[in-house]
Amino acid sequence: MKKWIPIIIILGLVLLAGAWFASVNNKLVPMEENVASQWANVESSYQRRADLIPNIVNTAKGYAEFEQETLVQVTEARSKATSIQIDPTNITPQQLEQFQQAQSGLTSALSRLLAVFERYPDLKANENFKELINELERTENRINVERNRYNEVARDFNSEIRLFPTNMAAGILGFDAKAYYEAEEGSENAPDVEFDFGEE
Incomplete structure (x- = not known):
């Protein structure tokens, strides 16, 4: 019987380790899914913005003298921004930076478009246009x-996989830290864009 004791102890330790790994995995999987789900909400919001742009551009096209070059820039920036896709299960800082740069290009083009609108009182008074701009805001x-919200769930996940003893299992199980969405350099300065539609 004594010769079986070491084997029973080893088997017990293996079972305990397996149960612990399963427990860690079962805790981290929903947290990682929460990060992916929240990233989908970020993309959905950006998609909503992209979906509004054709309507804004088409409304502006109705005004013959409106600057076509500005409309083309917005359309091209929209195309570039919607072409960047990120795998939510493997969000890297480089992917997030590329995504953010494309979205910033669109934001910049929209800012120029809104600045140009200020020179067209008839367009600013258009009810459809005003509603589109309000929806954009x-x-x-x-x-x-x-x-x-994405940053919050990413922070919770990243903290969890760094805590001891979870960190010992997280790496083995293939859980990696998620990148944060960070403000761009200079974003603390508000853009000089006004949403003044004038008096009706």
């Missing part, structure tokens, strides 16, 4: 909310 706010 609401969407921009939603984007900010979703990015912040």
Whole structure:
């Protein structure tokens, strides 16, 4: 019987280790899915913005004298921004930076477009246009909310996989830290864009 004791102890330790790894895995998988789900919400908000742009551009095209070059720049920036896809299960800082740069290009083009609108009183007075711009503002706010929520769930996940003893299993199980959505350099300065539609 004594010769079986070491084998029983080893088997017991293996079973305990297996149960612990399973427990860690079962805790981290839902957290990682939460990060992926929240990233999908970020992308959905950006997609909503991209979907509004054709309507804004088409409304502006109705005004013959409106600068076509500005409309082309917005359309091209939209195309570039919607072409960047990120795998939510493997969000790297490089992918996030590329995504953010494309979205920033679109934001910049939209800012120029809105600045140009100020020179067209008839367009600014157009009810359809005003509603589109209001919807764009609401969407921009939603984007900010979703990015912040993404960072919160990414922080929770990243903290969990770094805590001892979870960190010992996380690497073996293939759980890697998620990148954060960070503000761009200079973003603390507000853009010089006004949403003044004038008096009706």
